[in-house]
Amino acid sequence: MRRMAISIGLAVGLLLALALSLHVWAAPVAPLGRHCGSAGPLPLSAPDFCGCTWGEVLFRGQPVSGVAITLTYDNGAVAGATRRTALEPEPYFDLTAHDLGARRGDVVTLTAQFAGGTVSRSFRAWPGADGEQRIVLAFPERGVWSPWVTGGYTRALALAGDVVWAGGPGGVISIGLTSGISVAHTLPGADQSVRALAVGTDGHVWAAGGGGVAEFDGGAWHAHAVPLAHTLRALAVEPDSGAVWLGGGDGVAGEVAVFTGTWTTAGSFGGPVTALAVDEEGRVWAGTWGDGVHRQDWGGGWTRHRAVDGLASDNVLAAAAGNGEVWFGTAPYLSGLGPRGGVARYDLATGTWRTYTTAHGLPVDAMLPQSPASVYALTMGEESAPWAGTADGVRFLADGDWWGAYTTTHGLRPGAIHALVAENEAAVAAAPAGLDRMDLAATPGARPVAQIDAVSPLTLTSGTTLTLSGGGVDGDEGGDRIVAWDWSSSLDGPVCTSATCALPYDLFTSGVHSIGLQVQDDEGVWSARLTTMVRVEGSLRVYLPLVVRNVGTR
16 A cells, blocks of 8 residues: 555656646747747846847848848857738848857847848847847948930930940930940931830940831941831840841831841731840740730740730830849720739749739829829849839839839939930939939938937946937938947947947946947948947955965874
8 A cells, every 4th residue: 555655646746747847848938029929939038138130121222021131149140031021011030149149248240141232230139128129231322313414305225335325306326434425326317216226246236216227337327128117116136146126016016027137027916016125035025005015936926915914014115134034114004904004024934924013112003194104114224123214213123022213312303214224334314304324333312420419427337327329310312311320339349229228337348438329321321430438437346365274283
């Protein structure tokens, strides 16, 4: 009986111990803030918890998704990326250096890589009561527009090396990007008007318009007899073969022809051909007015894509190809299936369409005829991202979802952009007042100015807290905002990343500190460092001698 009692007692004890262990294992852990749900659970109550770092990455002033993020500490690293969620419409990241051994007060480094660029920011891990610490990384915005050529109406642009070619109702001119010297050219024939321009693989310039097609070989223009009877509206060049494609049409008829030493008709459609592009697979795309777009088949035929298939609109005005995608700028209208318009993208890998409209930052709206609507021009700009010429300036795809804007706040003259080119570190837009040129190396706007509002106390002693309060101003037109604050110490490095901070005495080294503040605006520009002096007094330590008593043996 005694053995049975002991066995029952042991069993109960084991069950109780197991229950306690399960209870401890399942004990609730304080949740992270709403931005950092995927980084926990972490012991937020621990005084040395380094926190969860979250924030945005700004590219050309816009928060973007798909940015590679790395958080490093003590030769270790954790990686992530900016993303959108149902709770956060703007893309953000969240990472923690907790598993790397970082503790509250340690200095960690955050690095972002996007579009071929890298930005980094080192800061002291100092989470708030919710366990979060917000950090914003901003890529320095580049590109300032300025008037370049005044006057004239430009309908087509092309770039050949260091020379920009511009064509319109008045003819065609060439302008040196470096020299700024412009030359007016006389085309063969009486009608000098130009609707389309293209540069061949051999460097020859092609112009199409009311006078037909002409080719410039570097010394003289030569007229071509083409097999199209309609108004000529579009040109494109195959990058591999050098074949030149020509499109045109009137009313409900459209045609294309190709030049490979001789001209050959290559297709007819139910609408005028208004835009041509060649994709990376070597196939030609013909955009039409009213008949959607037509893709060249390998057998020589054509496959049509319309709005019912995913195209933004059947009225196509512009086309461009690159990076495994084909883009189309369209004009809006109301159909039986709802509003049409915007920019359409065709993914060659998946064979799928996507449309971008006002919901993605484009000024297009078929529901409001009085608002800017049409996308007149497309070009593949930096990082093989599309740029669009619209009725309200230039738009560029900042990430997979949002189009940023270049408008009058960036120096672009007001009005519709009917022609656009952006390649080889140059960008030119055709505004109503003339041609505007973009300096890709310049930083728009003024440098922000930091301001220190309060520092207390100026002498920090044991048990006290240093309170910092500051801000910044940015006089840029358009209301640019301050997105980052960096407080630092000349002796201890980064100390705080918010406008107002409360920092304990134990964080600082004894001595005289130069406490500095820098602020950053949304264009990625940092202010000069504004400083003030703070003294941190060392704690009083009393050392008592150790007396060793030698006790002899008896």
